[in-house]
Amino acid sequence: MKAKKITQLSLFCAVAMIMSYIEALIPLPLPFGIKVGLPNIIIVFILYRFGPKEAAIVSLVRVILVSLLFGNAMTLAYSLAGAFLSIALMTALKATKWFTTIGISVAGGIFHNTGQTIVACLLMNTLEISSILPLLTITGTIAGILVGICGHLLIAKFPKI
Amino acid sequence: MFFEIIKKYRNDILLILALILVSASTWLILDTTKTSGSTVVVFKDNTEYAQYDLNKDAEIMIKDGDEYNKLIIKDGSVKVVEASCPKQMCVNSSAISYNNETITCLHNKVVVKVISDIDPEVDFIS
Numbered sequence: 001m002k003a004k005k006i007t008q009l010s011l012f013c014a015v016a017m018i019m020s021y022i023e024a025l026i027p028l029p030l031p032f033g034i035k036v037g038l039p040n041i042i043i044v045f046i047l048y049r050f051g052p053k054e055a056a057i058v059s060l061v062r063v064i065l066v067s068l069l070f071g072n073a074m075t076l077a078y079s080l081a082g083a084f085l086s087i088a089l090m091t092a093l094k095a096t097k098w099f100t101t102i103g104i105s106v107a108g109g110i111f112h113n114t115g116q117t118i119v120a121c122l123l124m125n126t127l128e129i130s131s132i133l134p135l136l137t138i139t140g141t142i143a144g145i146l147v148g149i150c151g152h153l154l155i156a157k158f159p160k161i
Numbered sequence: 162m163f164f165e166i167i168k169k170y171r172n173d174i175l176l177i178l179a180l181i182l183v184s185a186s187t188w189l190i191l192d193t194t195k196t197s198g199s200t201v202v203v204f205k206d207n208t209e210y211a212q213y214d215l216n217k218d219a220e221i222m223i224k225d226g227d228e229y230n231k232l233i234i235k236d237g238s239v240k241v242v243e244a245s246c247p248k249q250m251c252v253n254s255s256a257i258s259y260n261n262e263t264i265t266c267l268h269n270k271v272v273v274k275v276i277s278d279i280d281p282e283v284d285f286i287s
Contacts, residue, residue: 093176103173110180133191137184141177148173 008161009050013058013065016042020066034136036143037109043087044105044151045158052091059083078119085115101152106144113140198260198275201239203232206270215239215258215275228269239273241266 019038028034039062047055063083067076086108093104113136167174201213203223213219213234221232230251231243238258241251246268254264260277 098172099176100170100173102170103176106173106177107180110184133184133188137181141181144177 005050005054009046009054009058012042012046013061016058016062017066017069020062021070024070034113034139037112037147040086040105040108040112040147041150041154044090044101044108044147045154047087047090047094047104048101048151048155049158052087052094055091056084056087059087074120074123077123078116081119082112082114082116086112100148101155102145102148105148105151106141109144109147110137110140195259195261196277197237197258198262198277200276201232201234202274202276204272204274210271213239223269223271225269230266230269230271230273232273239264239275241273244269 016039019042023035023038026036028036043055043059046058060080060083063079064076067073067079071079089111090104090108093099093107114133117132117136199215201215203210203213203221205223205225210223211221213221215234215237217234218236219234221234223230223232228245229243230241230245233240233242238256240256241254241264244252244266246266248268251264251266251271251273257264257273257275260275262275264273265271
C-alpha cells in the first residue's frame with residue numbers, strides 16, 4: 001500500500017470514528033443500542049472508491065479504536081461481528097452490479113444490526129432474537145436508505161484524489 | 162417522476178423487499194414455534210436463585226444489599242415492576258410468558274427466565 005493511500009484511508013477512518021462519536025451523542029428511543037450507522041456512509045464510500053479490502057481494513061480499525069475509546073470488550077466482540085457480516089454482504093452485492101448504493105447500504109445496515117444482536121445473544125445467552133428481529137429490520141431499512149443516499153451523494157460529489 | 166424513481170431503483174426495491182420478507186418469515190417461524198412456559202426461574206450472579214410457579218399470582222422481591230428487583234407474577238406472565246438499577250431496562254421490558262423468554266437486569270446481574278416443565282433443557286439460542 002502506498003503512503004498516499006494509507007494517509008487517505010486513515011483520514012477516512014478518522015471521519016468514520018467521528019461519525020461513531022456523533023452517533024453516540026444522538027439519543028434514540030430504541031433498545032439494545034440500535035444506531036443509525038453513520039460510519040457506514042464512509043464504509044460504503046470507501047467500498048466504491050477504493051475496494052472491499054480497503055473498506056474492511058478501515059472498518060476493522062474503526063471498530064477497534066471506537067470500542068477502545070468509548071466501549072468495552074463486549075462491544076468490541078459484537079461490533080466486529082456486525083461490521084464483518086455487513087462488509088461481506090455489501091461486497092458480494094456490489095460485485096453483482098445489480099444494485100445502487102441504497103440497496104447495498106440497506107442490506108449492510110440490516111446485517112450489521114443482526115450480526116451484532118446474534119453475537120450479543122450468544123455472549124449473554126439471554127435475549128430472544130425473535131422479539132427484536134422486526135425492530136432490527138425496520139430500523140435497518142430506514143437507516144440504510146438514509147445512509148445509501150448520503151453515500152451516493154458523497155461518491156458523486158467528492159473530488160477524486 | 163415517481164415511476165422513474167421506481168424504475169431506476171427497481172433492483173434496490175426488490176432487494177429491500179426480499180430482505181424484509183426473509184426477516185418477516187424468520188420472525189414468523191420463531192414466533193409460532195414458541196410455547197408458553199409454566200415456571201419462572203430467577204438467576205442471580207449466574208447461579209439459580211429461586212423458582213416460582215407462573216400460574217400462581219405473586220409478588221417477589223429479589224434483594225442483595227441495597228440492590229433489588231421487584232417481580233410481579235400475574236395471569237401467567239411475569240414482569241419486573243421496580244428495580245434499583247440506574248438504566249431501568251428490566252423495568253421497561255414487557256411482561257414475559259413464553260418458554261425461554263427472559264428479562265435481564267445487567268446492573269444487578271439478575272436474569273428472570275420463563276421455562277416450560279416439559280422440556281426445560283432446550284435452549285433455542287445456543
